[in-house]
């Protein structure tokens with residue numbers, strides 16, 4: 001059996017006559033169309049549902065650690081299949097995960113992609129994602145929390161239960177109903193082993209503290225992923241991608257304006273640790289689209305050209321600064 005080499009933009013696994021070859025396009029290096037990602041010697045576009053999922057992940061800017069993990073899981077499951085074919089055991093792994101990162105760093109989007117991937121690979125039966133927060137789990141009287149939590153676990157069976165700001169469950173200490181939610185979740189992980197995947201997500205530091213104060217938890221979540229803040233260049237790449245997907249276009253002056261807005265928002269929000277990363281960019285672009293629409297309608301009876309309908313001008317790029325919570329809960 002040959003060895004295995006994993007790099008950030010390529011995973012190559014060779015096993016006897018079988019060859020699984022993954023080439024993950026590095027967005028900074030391969031931007032032309034002939035660099036379409038291949039898997040097992042075939043372009044992803046020819047690999048049906050699985051190829052679609054991988055393309056969706058590959059399109060995301062940055063997140064190399066996440067892409068690497070997803071390919072690892074995929075490879076493991078493929079190799080498990082090959083092992084089963086030759087009569088070797090292929091024990092199922094535990095896929096509960098912790099996602100640590102600031103708002104808008106892609107945690108929910110990645111969770112959704114992982115849910116679909118695991119469904120395609122036969123680990124999950126449905127591949128849906130149930131996204132909840134403290135208020136959805138915690139009840140108002142003794143026993144109510146366990147009931148609410150069990151109901152949500154039931155809904156998540158076959159998919160992923162994604163708990164945002166999971167540490168808020170431990171905020172009130174021993175007497176708080178949040179504790180009951182944690183205990184119920186831990187029990188559900190035992191009772192419904194391999195039937196659903198639990199992802200706990202939230203700010204890095206608060207997640208760390210939460211795990212430290214609940215020593216029984218870390219070992220139940222073998223996969224921990226960091227979602228770092230995006231750099232200004234990455235946020236610009238995300239902006240360009242969002243504009244292109246929506247069939248709009250930027251002129252150089254608009255790009256400059258967007259970059260300035262991002263830098264200024266990042267600086268102001270960082271003082272309050274509230275910068276909402278890619279979500280801020282999405283809000284900025286969507287507001288620019290609304291501003292462009294108003295500008296075009298206000299310009300009189302003249303029918304806008306196709307180009308006019310596509311171009312976002314620098315004056316369209318303005319987004320009122322809101323308080324931290326409002327900004328990242330807008331959508």
Ligand SMILES: Nc1ncnc2c1ncn2[C@@H]1O[C@H](COP(=O)(O)OP(=O)(O)OP(=O)(O)O)[C@@H](O)[C@H]1O
Nearest residue numbers: 060061102103104105106107108109238278279282
């Ligand atoms: N790497 C990326 N490339 C392209 N778009 C991205 C990327 N990361 C996030 N986005 C987009 O930014 C928006 C917010 O992402 P998402 O909801 O996944 O973030 P989050 O970390 O779950 O945020 P929160 O913790 O506030 O819920 C989505 O529209 C998503 O598609």
